[in-house]
Amino acid sequence: MIEVSGLSHHYGSRCALSDLSLTLGRGLHMLLGPNGAGKSTLFSLLTRLSPIQQGDIALLGEVPSRQTMAKLGMVFQQSTLDLDLTVGQNLSYYGALHGYSKKHSLEKAAPLLAHFSLTDRINDKVRTLNGGHRRRTELVRSLMHSPSILLLDEPTSGLDPKARASLSDAVRSLCEQQPLCVLWATHLIEEVDDNDDVLILHRGTLRAHNKASELRALHQHPTLAKVFATLTSDNEGENR
Structure with missing residues (x-):
């Protein structure tokens, strides 16, 4: 439902995304990354709020257009309710x-x-x-x-743990009931379940994409937090 190929984006001399490629189908996908990783930039490009500088995006198998954007839902990090x-x-x-x-x-x-x-x-x-x-x-x-695609940019920002858990449960339940592709951006590792599809983004590059449990096994770490720390460290090679 979401296909990204060779996507790069710069703000002046600063690189926000670098040669990003990914393919996402139906279900919940957790986009995990520290602040400044490029999550919001990716969402801005997916929603056409920013023009594509380099690379390609396809939504529902088509180049984003007015028609395809009508099949996309979005919850921004900052509330837009009146x-x-x-x-x-x-x-x-x-x-x-x-x-x-x-x-x-x-x-x-x-x-x-x-x-x-x-x-x-x-x-x-x-x-x-x-x-x-x-x-x-x-x-x-x-x-x-x-919509067929739902983008959630830090949807639990500012919520207490109980409210975060309640919101997460409601979204997960919805994914089981409807044929949705949900991309949930967060920097909170505790929001990720062991069976979740996880994408780890750091400094504009995709460092990993797999189930949380598979990432733990692959990197031989007992927790996803340790995997995340390793993949987002400036000394990643030394920490492995």
């Missing part, structure tokens, strides 16, 4: 961007609100919600138009 509108109003305005009437928007949102335990908050102003509920609202909004 705090002074209710949950329902935020969702209705988003639905209108996809040509939905208010009634149709709320019909599309209803099962998602139930999945993310937000049905009883639909008439509450976003300003009154805690961080976890705001993030859940953004997830509902990003899924209303039934």
Whole structure:
């Protein structure tokens, strides 16, 4: 569903991505990297917020276009909800961007609100919600138009451990129910499960791509944290 080939990107003289190639299909994919690894740059290129300088991107087998972008959902690191509108109003305005009437928007949102335990908050102003509920609202909004690809850029940023775990469980459950390709960017290793597909990005290069359990076995480390530390060390070769 997501194919990237030879992708490189620079900000002036600084290299943000270097010859990045990857192929992702249905399911949950955890993009793990420290701050500044290039995760947000990759998302910016996937969503066409930044122009491609070098390399190629294909979404759903096609060059990104207005039509393919309509099949993509996105939750940004920084919240983009209108705090002074209710949950329902935020969702209705988003639905209108996809040509939905208010009634149709709320019909599309209803099962998602139930999945993310937000049905009883639909008439509450976003300003009154805690961080976890705001993030859940953004997830509902990003899924209303039934995308095939969902990009999550540090979706648990600022949440406490309980809220992070709850959000993670809800997304994982959704992946089991729908034919989604979810790319979840994070720097929090504890958000990764042993059976997750993991991509480790560091200094703009893809250092590893495998199941978390396979990465531990391959590098002969008891924890993914140790694998991550090894692959993102400036002395990687010495640490192996």
